[in-house]
Each structure stands twice: as structure tokens, then as C-alpha cells.
Amino acid sequence: MYATHFLDLPPLLSAGGTVHLPGSKSISNRVLLLAALASGTTRVHDLLDSDDTRVMLDALRALGCGLRREGPVLEIDGLGGQVRTAQASLFLGNAGTAMRPLTAALALLGGDFELRGVPRMHERPIGDLVDALVQLGCELEYLGNPGYPPLRIRPVAQAQLHLDAPIRVRGDVSSQFLTALLLALPLAATQRPIVIEVVGELISKPYVEITLNLLARFGIAIEREGWQRFTIPAGSHYQSPGQIHVEADASSASYFIALGALAAPRAGHDGIRIEGVGAASIQGDIRFVDAARQMGAQVDSGPNWLQVRRGAWPLKAIDLDANHIPDAAMTLAVMALYADGPSTLRNIASWRVKETDRIDAMAIELRKLGATVEAGPDFLRIEPLPTGQWRRAAIHTYDDHRVAMCFSLAALNPDGLPVRILDPKCVAKTFPDYFETLFEVVEPVAVPVICVDGPTASGKGTLAAELARQLGYHYLDSGALYRVAGLAARRAHLALEPSQEAAIADLARALPLRFDAGRVWLGDEDISDAIRTEAAGMDASRVSALPAVREALQALQQGFRRLPGLVADGRDMGTVIFPDAPLKVYLTASAAHRAERRHKQLISKGISANIADLRADLEARDARDSSRSVAPLKPAEDARLLDNSDQTAQQSVDQVLHWWRQVQPFSEG
Numbered sequence: 023m024y025a026t027h028f029l030d031l032p033p034l035l036s037a038g039g040t041v042h043l044p045g046s047k048s049i050s051n052r053v054l055l056l057a058a059l060a061s062g063t064t065r066v067h068d069l070l071d072s073d074d075t076r077v078m079l080d081a082l083r084a085l086g087c088g089l090r091r092e093g094p095v096l097e098i099d100g101l102g103g104q105v106r107t108a109q110a111s112l113f114l115g116n117a118g119t120a121m122r123p124l125t126a127a128l129a130l131l132g133g134d135f136e137l138r139g140v141p142r143m144h145e146r147p148i149g150d151l152v153d154a155l156v157q158l159g160c161e162l163e164y165l166g167n168p169g170y171p172p173l174r175i176r177p178v179a180q181a182q183l184h185l186d187a188p189i190r191v192r193g194d195v196s197s198q199f200l201t202a203l204l205l206a207l208p209l210a211a212t213q214r215p216i217v218i219e220v221v222g223e224l225i226s227k228p229y230v231e232i233t234l235n236l237l238a239r240f241g242i243a244i245e246r247e248g249w250q251r252f253t254i255p256a257g258s259h260y261q262s263p264g265q266i267h268v269e270a271d272a273s274s275a276s277y278f279i280a281l282g283a284l285a286a287p288r289a290g291h292d293g294i295r296i297e298g299v300g301a302a303s304i305q306g307d308i309r310f311v312d313a314a315r316q317m318g319a320q321v322d323s324g325p326n327w328l329q330v331r332r333g334a335w336p337l338k339a340i341d342l343d344a345n346h347i348p349d350a351a352m353t354l355a356v357m358a359l360y361a362d363g364p365s366t367l368r369n370i371a372s373w374r375v376k377e378t379d380r381i382d383a384m385a386i387e388l389r390k391l392g393a394t395v396e397a398g399p400d401f402l403r404i405e406p407l408p409t410g411q412w413r414r415a416a417i418h419t420y421d422d423h424r425v426a427m428c429f430s431l432a433a434l435n436p437d438g439l440p441v442r443i444l445d446p447k448c449v450a451k452t453f454p455d456y457f458e459t460l461f462e463v464v465e466p467v468a469v470p471v472i473c474v475d476g477p478t479a480s481g482k483g484t485l486a487a488e489l490a491r492q493l494g495y496h497y498l499d500s501g502a503l504y505r506v507a508g509l510a511a512r513r514a515h516l517a518l519e520p521s522q523e524a525a526i527a528d529l530a531r532a533l534p535l536r537f538d539a540g541r542v543w544l545g546d547e548d549i550s551d552a553i554r555t556e557a558a559g560m561d562a563s564r565v566s567a568l569p570a571v572r573e574a575l576q577a578l579q580q581g582f583r584r585l586p587g588l589v590a591d592g593r594d595m596g597t598v599i600f601p602d603a604p605l606k607v608y609l610t611a612s613a614a615h616r617a618e619r620r621h622k623q624l625i626s627k628g629i630s631a632n633i634a635d636l637r638a639d640l641e642a643r644d645a646r647d648s649s650r651s652v653a654p655l656k657p658a659e660d661a662r663l664l665d666n667s668d669q670t671a672q673q674s675v676d677q678v679l680h681w682w683r684q685v686q687p688f689s690e691g
């Protein structure tokens with residue numbers, strides 16, 4: 023997951039490969055609740071691990087459920103319709119799939135509970151569900167604004183519930199209210215049937231189908247008359263099915279279906295293959311496939327896989343009632359930029375009460391890219407965005423995972439512009455590794471590299487590591503490779519001089535080297551400290567003067583250039599290894615400053631040192647690094663010089679980030 027303030031997606035050229043998607047959020051949270059209410063133990067396979075499932079699991083644990091992880095399987099000991107904890111305060115984040123069903127279940131289970139969430143959750147309506155439960159005799163109270171969480175629930179005896187008349191619930195704001203009642207009311211149907219009547223047109227029916235399907239797996243066969251009347255039979259009782267598999271998330275699949283439809287084919291691949299969800303899916307959002315086909319995508323499918331290729335190009339404009347695929351339809355809004363005419367998404371009023379007001383959010387952000395968009399109370403109309411008219415935009419994501427994921431598709435723009443996604447970690451709600459998964463199957467126009475070259479102790483490592491952290495980029499400490507080569511050569515008793523050049527180069531080519539969480543491993547040995555001594559630095563400088571050794575390490579270094587970008591520190595990053603890097607910094611400081619810094623660094627590690635000796639050593643190293651015949655230390659012609667003698671490390675970072683904004687600007691407005 024990228025926990026950076028923003029993530030810059032380079033322009034993308036093509037896509038192809040296989041993706042394995044995380045489990046469905048809707049199925050995961052329903053299964054968790056049903057398994058918790060049921061009798062018996064349920065083994066849940068492929069559960070989604072995300073913010074929304076985590077709050078549900080925390081809540082179930084607080085209610086006394088036994089939960090055990092066995093590798094990829096979660097075992098849940100059901101409560102058998104009885105709470106073990108009669109009092110709890112539950113925090114449910116921004117998870118509607120936890121807040122709504124738990125409200126209904128806890129109101130019926132009997133206990134004293136408080137349910138809260140993040141501020142946005144306190145703006146998401148729950149009044150229709152509370153009204154239905156109060157009608158039934160449950161006791162609920164608003165702790166903030168009427169109609170919205172947080173809520174307080176007080177115990178009521180089952181005998182006090184009014185179960186004879188049908189329970190009426192509105193279906194036109196969120197289908198989650200009906201889902202919540204369907205999931206929870208079997209608790210009260212032990213003696214008599216319970217009837218639920220939907221008032222108004224039920225929206226998002228496919229989500230209700232998921233609910234009915236999963237209830238059936240847990241032994242509860244709801245009788246349905248159209249989408250208006252649902253009967254829970256008398257004697258209903260949740261029974262664990264023993265094992266249950268969670269399908270991959272069909273809404274998450276939409277981004278990769280769109281990717282397959284939008285991207286040029288990637289050499290050596292046959293479109294995008296999606297594993298874990300397919301034609302046999304119980305999720306309504308699988309019907310996104312039909313909409314994508316309508317826009318021109320070529321989609322083949324099996325029971326639990328999809329294969330997507332680009333078909334019609336440009337895509338065909340669409341005019342769609344998207345009520346049946348509210349979440350996945352956001353992806354269509356971005357696909358519409360690549361269509362042959364204006365597209366309209368209708369009947370999407372529910373977007374306004376999701377993680378954010380998604381109609382406004384999509385309109386504002388699409389306009390930032392340069393698009394012409396009309397936003398209505400329950401529709402969105404998007405004009406295609408022709409080549410030459412795209413703009414470099416920083417996309418605000420409103421703490422809404424889907425906004426972040428669908429706007430990543432703007433990186434396929436024909437103008438070859440990068441896209442900045444602000445607060446990329448919001449994808450953790452349903453798909454924490456979304457961007458990593460995307461990067462595995464796309465081919466960028468070029469992966470950006472920032473080079474930081476300069477003499478020893480100028481602060482390259484400090485600067486480069488911090489830039490990489492803030493940008494979410496990979497980091498290459500090329501000096502470490504020469505240090506490891508020097509160490510390996512010493513251990514092999516090779517003289518570090520030209521007579522052994524070929525042998526040292528062979529060693530360097532085959533180094534079993536691994537960088538992991540800031541440590542450097544050679545085979546099974548952590549050599550991070552062994553390569554950091556002054557002697558190891560001097561050895562590195564010696565082997566680095568041998569052309570064959572440099573040649574041997576070249577491909578290894580270039581292999582670090584992976585999405586979303588790289589910051590590389592060394593001596594010849596800008597001159598030899600990444601000559602096309604868009605930003606090259608040549609970092610220097612006076613010998614006196616550098617000797618002093620190295621001295622402080624060594625003292626802080628408990629190593630005694632003498633400033634005069636350190637200065638003599640580093641000047642000797644500078645002289646060798648600068649005078650060698652191959653790839654000598656010198657600024658690249660297009661490097662920006664930064665003398666940080668009188669700067670703090672933070673000032674150097676700020677300066678380079680300022681340059682980076684000049685090289686790669688984004689408009690926020």
C-alpha cells in the first residue's frame with residue numbers, strides 16, 4: 023500500500039498479464055456477520071483483508087466471537103444467536119456494510135451498544151433502517167444528528183417485539199437497509215414468519231441478491247414476491263455451512279476490465295486475465311462486463327475468470343441506466359473519456375450518499391483532466407476528451423477508494439501525461455494493493471528516475487532515501503552494490519586491482535544480493551553493517567574503478583527502474599546508468615563539511631574517528647572516483663548542482679522536490 027501524500031502515475035502505454043483480485047467486500051462482511059450469528063464454526067476462505075473487513079472483525083471480537091486465523095483461512099465460532107457481551111462500544115470506520123447490518127442485528131440481540139464511525143459515516147443516512155427497527159419495538163437513539171450515526175442501542179426482550187404486521191422499509195436510498203433487516207430478522211423468526219415490505223422502488227437489487235444467496239448458504243430460505251415483499255419463514259435458524267469461499271470483488275475487477283478495454287496490447291501478453299471472479303459470480307457488479315462490452319471491450323469468461331482485450335477503438339459511447347451497478351459504473355465514467363461521443367450514466371442518485379458525493383466528486387475531477395461534464399441530481403454526462411486537450415491533474419480522492427482506483431485509468435491518456443492521485447492509501451478500504459497490482463500488468467511510456475550523484479558524505483543517501491519515501495518510489499543505493507562487490511572480493515581473497523578484474527566481475531555478476539526493509543542481504547547473511555565501514559567504502563571505490571565490474575553491475579542497477587519510479591544514488595547514475603532521467607542532481611558539499619558529517623555519523627554509531635584522517639581519506643576517494651577512466655564521478659551535462667554545505671538535510675529535500683515539481687507539474691484546481 024502507498025501511504026504517501028500522493029502517487030504519481032506515469033503515462034501508460036500498454037497492458038497485459040494476469041491479476042488475482044482480493045475478496046469481495048460485500049460478500050466478506052455479510053459472511054462474517056452470518057458466521058458470527060450462526061451455530062457452529064465456519065472456515066472462511068479468501069476473505070478480503072481491508073479497512074472495512076477489519077472494523078467488522080474488531081466488532082465481532084468485541085461481541086465475544088471466537089476468531090482464529092490459519093494461514094489464508096479465518097475460523098469463526100458462531101454465537102448461535104446469542105451475544106456473549108451485553109455491552110460494547112463499536113467503531114465501524116466508514117464501512118456501511120458493517121454499520122447497517124450490525125445496527126439491525128444488535129438491536130435484536132439484546133444488549134447495550136454504541137455504534138460510531140468516522141465523520142463521513144456520521145453523514146451517511148441510517149434513519150430509514152432505524153425507523154423500521156423502532157416500528158418493530160427495538161430501542162435505538164441517535165447520539166448526534168437525527169437520522170445518522172452514531173447510535174445507541176438498548177436491550178429489548180424478544181416478547182416485546184411487534185412481529186405480526188409487515189415491517190416496512192424504504193428501498194430507494196440504500197439497499198443496505200433491506201439487506202440489514204434480511205440478515206438480522208431471522209434472529210426473531212424462531213416462532214413465526216416475519217414479513218418485510220419495501221416502500222418505494224428498490225435500488226441496487228443485485229446487492230440484495232447477494233444477501234439472499236448468502237442467507238441460503240447459512241440455512242435461511244427467504245421467500246420473495248417481486249422486489250416488494252420478503253418473508254422469513256418461521257423456525258429460521260442460521261446454520262454454518264462449515265466452509266465458505268469468498269469470490270474476488272467484481273467491483274474491483276471493473277478497473278482491470280476497463281484496463282483491458284482501454285490499453286494497447288502489451289507485447290507477449292494476450293490482454294488482461296482476471297482470476298477469482300467470472301461468469302458464475304453472485305455479485306451484481308459482474309454485469310459491468312455487459313457495459314464494458316457495450317463500449318467495445320472483448321471479454322471472454324469462465325466460471326471464475328475473465329479475459330479482456332481491447333475491441334472497438336475508440337470506445338463506443340454509452341447511455342446506461344446504471345442503477346444495477348452503482349459502484350462499478352464509476353469506472354465507466356472514466357472510460358467515457360475515451361469514447362467516440364458523449365456518454366450518460368443515469369439513475370445513479372445513490373452515488374450521492376456513498377463514501378463521498380460521488381456524482382459531484384467525479385464531475386469535479388473529470389473536469390480537472392480537461393473533460394466537459396454535466397452533473398445532474400441522478401445522472402452524469404461526460405464528453406470524450408480528445409488528444410491534445412488532456413491536462414496534468416492532481417486528483418483529489420475524497421477518502422473514496424473508488425475515486426482513486428478509477429482515475430488511475432486516466433494514465434492511459436493519449437497525450438502521454440502523468441496523473442497524480444492524492445491520498446492513495448484510501449484504496450485500503452477494499453483493495454490495499456491496488457496500485458501494486460496495476461503496476462504488475464502495465465507498461466509505462468517511461469519509468470521516471472531521479473538521479474542523485476556526488477562525492478562521499480555529501481548527503482546523497484539521506485536525500486535520495488527521503489525523496490523515495492515521499493514519492494513512494496523505489497530507492498537504489500548503487501554504492502551498496504560496489505560495497506558488496508568489494509566485500510565479496512575480499513572474502514574470496516582476491517586482490518582489489520586490475521589483475522583480478524575478470525574474477526571480481528564474475529563474482530559481482532552472480533551476487534546473491536537482496537535489499538529488504540532497509541537491510542542488505544548476501545545469501546542468508548545480513549551484511550548491512552559489514553559494508554558500511556570506512557574500509558569497505560575504500561574497497562568499494564577500488565573495485566568500482568574496474569571497468570568489467572561496472573559492466574557486471576549495470577543490468578542489476580537498471581533493473582531497479584520499476585513503477586511507479588526510482589530515486590538512484592551514486593556516482594554515475596545521471597551520466598551512465600540512467601542518462602534519460604528527467605531530473606539529475608549533483609550534490610556536493612565542501613570537504614570540510616563532509617569530513618565533519620562523516621565524523622558525526624561515525625561517533626553516533628560509537629566508532630571513534632579523527633576528522634583530519636577522515637578528510638584525507640575522502641579526498642583520496644574523491645580523487646580516485648573522479649579520475650578513473652570509466653564512468654568517473656562528474657556532473658551530467660544536464661544535472662542541477664546543489665551545494666548543501668550550508669543546508670540542512672530537510673532544505674536539500676525541499677529544494678529537490680521543488681525542482682521535481684518544475685519537471686513534473688500538476689494542476690490542483
Ligand SMILES: Nc1ncnc2c1ncn2[C@@H]1O[C@H](COP(=O)(O)OP(=O)(O)O)[C@@H](O)[C@H]1O
Nearest residue numbers: 478479480481482483484619623666669670671
Ligand atoms: N544537507 C545536510 N546537512 C547536514 N548533514 C547532512 C546533510 N545531508 C546529510 N547529512 C548527514 O551527513 C551524513 C552523510 O550523509 P549520507 O547521506 O550518508 O551521504 P552519502 O550517501 O553522500 O555518503 C549523514 O549523517 C547525514 O545525516
Ligand SMILES: Nc1ccn([C@H]2C[C@H](O)[C@@H](COP(=O)(O)OP(=O)(O)O)O2)c(=O)n1
Nearest residue numbers: 478479500501502504562563566592593594
Ligand atoms: N554509482 C556508483 C556508486 C558508488 N561507486 C563507488 C565509488 C564510491 O567511493 C564507492 C562507495 O559508494 P557509496 O555511495 O556507498 O559511498 P558513500 O556513501 O558516498 O561514501 O562505490 C561508484 O563508483 N559508482
